[in-house]
Amino acid sequence: MEEGELLIRNGVVYDPINGVKGEKKDICIRDGKVVEEVKNPKIIDAEGRVVMPGGVDIHSHIAGAKVNAGRLFRPEDGRKGVKARTKVCRPESGYSVPNTFATGYRYARMGYTFVMEAAMPPLAARHTHEEMVDIPILDNAALPLIDNNWMTMDYVKSGDTDLLAAYIAWMIKATKGYGVKVVNPGGTEAWAWAKNCDLNDAVPYFDVTPAEIVKNLAVANEKFEMPHSIHVHGNMLGHPGNYGVTTSTYDLVKGIKPYRDRPAMHATHTQFHAYGGTRWGDFESKADVIADYINKNENVSIDLGSIILGDTTTMTADGPMEYSLYQITGRKWTNHDVELETGSGITPFLYSGKSPVNTIQWAIGQELALLVKDPWKLALTTDHPNAGPFIGYPIIISMLMSKRRRDESAEDMHKVIFDRAEYSSIDREYDLNEIAIITRGMAAKTLGLHEHGKGHLGVGADGDVAIYDILPEERDAGKIQKAFLNTKYTIKGGEIVVKDGEVVATPAGKTYFVTPECDEKLTDEMMVTLKDRFEHYYSVNFNNYPVQDAYVPNPYEIKAPWRS
């Protein structure tokens, strides 16, 4: 047997990026990469089983300051999911805010091999990277929060998108980040003034609107060959009647030409942004309006942010939203202000099938997936842990694949599900190819990672494979859910990391980061202002700010050259 060779034989392969829709096919891996053929490999017999590329999660909160604050803040969550260490694994604990080990093992057991940490406060970038290094198995990346930043708003005000581009380039490099994250643009800064911002409200002091911030960041982002678009958590998240704000936000990037074949905006956890009504009393689903927009336009991709019923810990850079959530529940909450950059809030939340509002939220997350015709436009997420922990993905998969399961579950929910959502009238059922798209293909493509070996099984791709113990024609929702929760095998870089649902090896993952290469003259000009800002306002010295190479021990650099 050749060292480093693996053959996955006779599996039914779903590799949507390469157009493989359930074909019986062998996958050959040598030295961690997919190859044409192998000579004398270790053989895995996948006869009658479903084979997919390793899963790619486009949006999840798994590492960093607020995730860790969530752990400290919820000792009671740490009582759940406790699993003793084994010869291979370190101990697991936690459900909605699992420890770093549990995060890696649980994702790997579901067949995922890449996860995007969706919100990294730049000032806490070191902490985020330290935690990502501590998460076993998974490859990862993080999106720095750049939208509520004072420098950003100053450049938006002056309308100088070239200097704004120079600034975001510096910020992404300094934080070893992957792209531009936008969270309640302007609103998080306004929260420091005890206010919030709608899309066209002026941000206090800075006198720019959230719409201008989003538009300018999208323009600046496309000045580089960035793998990912701007990643937007819009204004008025979680407010009844916010769907109009949502579509208006989407409209902002119309006419902005993306660098490559992806939309100019990724709008995240769309479930929270598809609300009708005027208050909680007449709250209703507007998933149909949002889906209709997505179906008719090419400027936006989305992820779901589907609800998982049960207790969770909400955490976001959207401080004012967390405060309004606290006002509903009366449970403990915490807010944090990150100097010139951003803020955050955390509060626990229980999604209950007995609550009319939660029931409609539950319906919206799935309606979006069922009403958007082209699965390449959406990714499966739960905005972990905001709409529910990632460990609930198999529940959503089984719902999307089985109308019967949806009907059965609707019976147990609050009866509003039948009159304020389209949920029960939708007959569509996802097939495994579509599931493969929303759990890997779309995310890899939207993040530009398919060009770097993620999310597909073509020759040259990373040897990341998930083998699920179900027949391709299986329609039993319970069996589907079980299979997607624990793989038969998960293979990461050609190494078997999960076998029969048990983690058997814990290699370290890589950290992907982007290096935007900005015009030097622009950078120099921006630097004068930046250094002044550091001198006058930051608690951190300019020279101590950027994340050193040592914080990213397994780096994977993607260069993004200047375009114009």
Added chain:
Amino acid sequence: MQTIKLKIKEEVTSGAAKIPVEVDPLTPDKLAGKTEAEIKAVKVWWGNKEENTGDLFDVSVEGEAGSAEEVKIVLEGDLSRVKHIGDGMKAGEIEAQGDVDMHCGAMMQGGRVTVKGNADCWAGREMRGGELIIEGDAGANLCAMYRGEMTGMTGGKVIVGGNADECAAQYMAGGEILIKGNTNILAGLNMSGGKIVIEGDAVMPCADMTGGEMMVKGSKVRDIIPSFRLVGTESIDGVEYKKYIGDLAMTEKKAKGVLYVK
């Protein structure tokens, strides 16, 4: 009836470090039907190592039992580092002949635990049923919730012969507690149900209370929370008490707690 005597070996707690032993596997329902040899082989944690019960305790078994109800466990020796006595027990009886460490009677569902001395913090934590009798003093967080949880004791009966330290019965939602001595600050904090009687004095009782009842029979109640409203007097067993409703800080609608003070 069956009596299982477990005498802790002197060398277990004689070291300078006094490594704690966690005995939650040693409850009548878990030991019922086991022979002496089998009991000796039950694994318990001693610090970070799992040991045989027989290596840490002298074990003797007398009599026969048809069910857990007929089993009485007697713990002897220096129990000051023995934690989780009767944790999660469902039936039968445990008697601890001395001071015990934390989490005694935690998560109890039934049966009876008697402590002949003092109990350290978290005794009766999240108790759901059964009876816990502490003849000496109780440490902090008696019958409280686990850190971060919003439900503490929900059922059962607790009697403390001496005093109870801070935050007794935090987030209590049901059951009964009788404390014969005094309580330290914040007894009945976040309480939403159940009944507490304190025969001695109390400091700042019942903050954030939304339900349930507390009666303080001692003559001194320091720092009554200002957000409690005096609604009148009531005569109980021939004694006149002032009746307060609170905690109004939790809003008028939620302030359903009752506090009787002499």
